[in-house]
Amino acid sequence: MESKIDCFWVLALASKCKSLTFQNNILASILLCMAFFWLAMALCFWAHPGGHAWGKHLYKKGSKACSKPIPGPRGLPFIGSMSLMTNLPHHNLAAAAEAYKAKRLMAFSLGETRVIITCSPDVAKEILNSSVFADRPVKESAYNLMFNRAIGFAPYGVYWRTLRRIAATHLFCPKQINSAEPQRSDIASQMVSMIASYGGSAFRLRDILKPASLNNMMCSVFGRKYALLGYSSNTEARRLIRLVEEGYDLLGKLNFSDHLPWLADFDLQKVQLRSSKLVPQVNRFVNRIIQEHRTTQTSLQRNSDFVDVLLSLSGPDRLSDHDIVAVLWEMIFRGTDTVAILIEWILARMVLHPDIQSKVHSELDQVVGRSRPLTESDLQSMVYLPAVVKEVVRLHPPGPLLSWARLAITDTTVDHYHVPAGTTAMVNMWAIMRDPEIYADPLKFMPERFVNPEAADMDISLMGSDLRLAPFGSGRRTCPGKGLGLATVSFWVGTLLHEFKWVQSDYDPVDLSEVLRLSCEMKNPLTVRVHARRR
Numbered sequence: 456m457e458s459k460i461d462c463f464w465v466l467a468l469a470s471k472c473k474s475l476t477f478q479n480n481i482l483a484s485i486l487l488c489m490a491f492f493w494l495a496m497a498l499c500f501w502a503h504p505g506g507h508a509w510g511k512h513l514y515k516k517g518s519k520a521c522s523k524p525i526p527g528p529r530g531l532p533f534i535g536s537m538s539l540m541t542n543l544p545h546h547n548l549a550a551a552a553e554a555y556k557a558k559r560l561m562a563f564s565l566g567e568t569r570v571i572i573t574c575s576p577d578v579a580k581e582i583l584n585s586s587v588f589a590d591r592p593v594k595e596s597a598y599n600l601m602f603n604r605a606i607g608f609a610p611y612g613v614y615w616r617t618l619r620r621i622a623a624t625h626l627f628c629p630k631q632i633n634s635a636e637p638q639r640s641d642i643a644s645q646m647v648s649m650i651a652s653y654g655g656s657a658f659r660l661r662d663i664l665k666p667a668s669l670n671n672m673m674c675s676v677f678g679r680k681y682a683l684l685g686y687s688s689n690t691e692a693r694r695l696i697r698l699v700e701e702g703y704d705l706l707g708k709l710n711f712s713d714h715l716p717w718l719a720d721f722d723l724q725k726v727q728l729r730s731s732k733l734v735p736q737v738n739r740f741v742n743r744i745i746q747e748h749r750t751t752q753t754s755l756q757r758n759s760d761f762v763d764v765l766l767s768l769s770g771p772d773r774l775s776d777h778d779i780v781a782v783l784w785e786m787i788f789r790g791t792d793t794v795a796i797l798i799e800w801i802l803a804r805m806v807l808h809p810d811i812q813s814k815v816h817s818e819l820d821q822v823v824g825r826s827r828p829l830t831e832s833d834l835q836s837m838v839y840l841p842a843v844v845k846e847v848v849r850l851h852p853p854g855p856l857l858s859w860a861r862l863a864i865t866d867t868t869v870d871h872y873h874v875p876a877g878t879t880a881m882v883n884m885w886a887i888m889r890d891p892e893i894y895a896d897p898l899k900f901m902p903e904r905f906v907n908p909e910a911a912d913m914d915i916s917l918m919g920s921d922l923r924l925a926p927f928g929s930g931r932r933t934c935p936g937k938g939l940g941l942a943t944v945s946f947w948v949g950t951l952l953h954e955f956k957w958v959q960s961d962y963d964p965v966d967l968s969e970v971l972r973l974s975c976e977m978k979n980p981l982t983v984r985v986h987a988r989r990r
């Protein structure tokens with residue numbers, strides 16, 4: 456009996472197994488079909504010019520997107536041309552545009568993100584000056600670091616317009632820039648004293664420029680003054696530098712989950728984790744300064760600064776404390792690195808080209824003489840120094856891809872191609888400013904190209920009206936700090952050249968290799984020696 460029952464169970468199990476195997480087979484076949492279908496779709500998307508994200512869009516939208524495709528690399532299935540954005544993206548993208556004969560407009564995919572990029576000034580103008588591209592794609596790190604509530608990443612609309620108006624009136628207007636001359640002058644003389652203290656031995660210029668530039672912004676924005684000498688022993692200044700550096704690193708990173716949203720939960724690059732640690736520290740730091748401003752009356756105890764302006768807003772312009780922190784933090788961020796980086800590039804070029812440096816010295820001697828320091832009004836009588844600044848910014852723009860991209864708000868047409876809403880647009884300003892069709896001998900460092908009266912068409916403004924030389928961008932989202940940035944760079948470079956002759960260090964020759972973080976800086980910091988000219 457027992458054996459009969461056993462037998463029955465064995466038979467039942469066997470038949471169950473058979474049916475299970477049958478069901479499993481069906482399931483496996485369905486899964487296999489789905490995988491094939493998924494793979495086939497992925498390959499179809501990938502086969503489209505520009506790769507995965509463009510193909511996927513074409514599939515979803517059908518006929519409307521069927522217009523002439525924008526040429527561009529396919530990259531890899533799913534991830535697209537992510538490799539173009541590593542190391543030095545402006546070099547990679549320029550080479551790809553050349554290879555695909557797509558200098559005017561190239562399409563590519565970064566995971567799920569559709570991107571267009573141009574290396575042509577005409578097309579750049581079309582993009583940057585169009586209201587359709589007045590938005591920005593928001594990076595995960597920018598969101599986490601509150602920058603969606605500051606000017607740079609705020610969506611195009613009433614809030615962004617209000618912030619720009621407030622900043623233009625109270626921080627960036629010519630009157631405000633001029634009134635900060637004593638502050639720039641004070642920091643310039645502190646730099647001169649520090650540099651003189653090296654007495655002809657080699658030093659890393661960046662270690663002076665970054666704190667100087669940070670001090671300048673801290674003074675304009677927070678009304679805080681740090682002494683440059685003894686910076687390393689100032690705990691508040693050291694903490695601030697650490698916070699800014701961490702923010703640079705996070706914002707400058709190519710974050711895969713910005714383009715592959717299904718990776719966001721894994722936080723593979725620890726962007727969310729690091730941001731969540733940084734934000735409370737920034738909040739504490741900035742909120743403390745805001746509270747101090749609330750408790751101190753400006754006219755009696757100190758001059759008014761940008762914090763006072765933001766706190767005094769009323770009616771529809773009034774900002775919450777959270778928004779004030781975001782706006783102030785962004786100013787410190789954007790205003791510090793760009794200025795320091797550009798000055799380092801300029802002085803590196805001066806060291807590499809002593810003949811050009813001596814032409815600047817001659818101009819300074821002629822306009823200022825050696826008996827007194829340079830003032831900002833002297834700069835108005837100079838032509839060669841501004842040409843040097845232009846030539847350096849042409850070859851070494853701090854934002855080679857104009858720092859932050861633009862986003863198409865609606866469907867539009869660019870250079871006769873259909874560009875769908877939601878497409879990210881970039882301008883390779885670095886490639887434009889080195890284009891042999893625009894500049895003769897483009898790789899040659901030649902400030903004369905901007906002063907020579909015969910080269911009339913080279914009388915180009917830096918401010919964004921001419922897209923052959925627009926390192927500050929152009930259009931509605933052009934850099935609002937360009938006037939302040941240029942005033943600071945020109946005056947400090949003028950002062951440093953007026954005071955010293957700059958020469959190579961014997962052990963660390965100038966190396967023009969670049970590294971692109973949030974801005975494009977010298978990979979190997981400039982190490983130099985100086986000889987005093989005025990004492």
Ligand code: HEM
Pocket residue numbers: 583606607608619785786787789790791793794797852853854857858859860926927928929930931932933934935936937939940941944
């Ligand atoms: C030499 C210095 C500088 C360079 C090369 C530079 C470059 C740029 C570039 C290329 C953009 C993007 C423009 C566009 O999309 O068309 C930008 C945006 C911006 N810059 Fe500057 N910048 C400099 C100095 C400054 C300074 C000193 C500040 C502030 C204190 C500043 C604040 C900003 C802000 C807030 C934006 C975002 C504007 C918006 O989205 O509406 N920049 N900058």
